[in-house]
Amino acid sequence: MGSVLDGTKKKIGSYTGIFKNNVLNVKKENEKIVFEGICDGDIKKVCTEYFDLNTDYEAIKERLSNIDEYLKTSIEYGKGIRILNQDLWETIISFIISANNNIPRIKGIIERISKKYGKKIEYNGKEYYTFPTIQELSKASVEDLRALGTGFRDKRIYDTTRKFLKQEITLEELENEKDIDVLREKLLTLPGVGDKVADCIMLFSLKKYSVFPIDVWVRRVMNELYIKEDDETKVSKALLQTMAKEKYKDLAGLAQQYLFYWKREA
DNA sequence: GTCCAGGGAATCA
DNA sequence: TGATTCCATGGA
Numbered sequence: 001m002g003s004v005l006d007g008t009k010k011k012i013g014s015y016t017g018i019f020k021n022n023v024l025n026v027k028k029e030n031e032k033i034v035f036e037g038i039c040d041g042d043i044k045k046v047c048t049e050y051f052d053l054n055t056d057y058e059a060i061k062e063r064l065s066n067i068d069e070y071l072k073t074s075i076e077y078g079k080g081i082r083i084l085n086q087d088l089w090e091t092i093i094s095f096i097i098s099a100n101n102n103i104p105r106i107k108g109i110i111e112r113i114s115k116k117y118g119k120k121i122e123y124n125g126k127e128y129y130t131f132p133t134i135q136e137l138s139k140a141s142v143e144d145l146r147a148l149g150t151g152f153r154d155k156r157i158y159d160t161t162r163k164f165l166k167q168e169i170t171l172e173e174l175e176n177e178k179d180i181d182v183l184r185e186k187l188l189t190l191p192g193v194g195d196k197v198a199d200c201i202m203l204f205s206l207k208k209y210s211v212f213p214i215d216v217w218v219r220r221v222m223n224e225l226y227i228k229e230d231d232e233t234k235v236s237k238a239l240l241q242t243m244a245k246e247k248y249k250d251l252a253g254l255a256q257q258y259l260f261y262w263k264r265e266a
Numbered sequence: 267g268t269c270c271a272g273g274g275a276a277t278c279a
Numbered sequence: 280t281g282a283t284t285c286c287a288t289g290g291a
Contacts, residue, residue, distance in 0.1 A: 099272090100270090101287095101288085104271095105271080149287085149288065149289090151287030152287050156275095191275090192275090195273090196274090197273070214272095215272035216273095217272060
């Protein structure tokens, strides 16, 4: 879920995380970024992909800052934000879990799933667990998933896992789908994936920066800044999508992240 | 005890 | 399409 790496606001000297089968550590030493960890491939390549290091965020921030004062302020506030390029399978399950849930509990559930069904990797004396593959997670029954605290999302996780296991849909076809509307339709066939979750999957794992995931916070901030309805819950998704496209165009997803981070932290 | 959390699905108009 | 309601769980 961690889509924010902010090396400016908080003083993060070193960050360690797990990505696919790799335990990665990044730190800054004398203005140089250093990668370390346990990696099954070229660590520089893996980190470049994961941390989205080939994307020119300065250019993006420049474009978005010129849209209006709100974007400019939010970007100054979250100037270290990057969209991590996260593993597709893990992202799908993680955002199914996120439905009507809070972040600490989402994290806990993912940790328990990983510990029970993933593989253990030791790094610097600490234990890390990979997120289970489709095959590994398919070992879990609905009851097993419920026991890990997933609540009513248990069946959704189970059913979505089965669809991939039976290859009614594949990760490859999702990764290779260029047409964003076709891609959304495919994601929406997965149990537990609705509009918001589909958009999050596309933004956080498939680099679709034009999509605009609408959650309660984004609706709140858009209403406060532009619409000014008394009751924000009455602002329709359709209106928000139209506004986002007009204002932010192909960078709506990035704008969403800056506004979201700004509003949530402030 | 009540409310809420980065929604989705079922149901009904 | 649009509006309502239910769905587990745990912390505030």
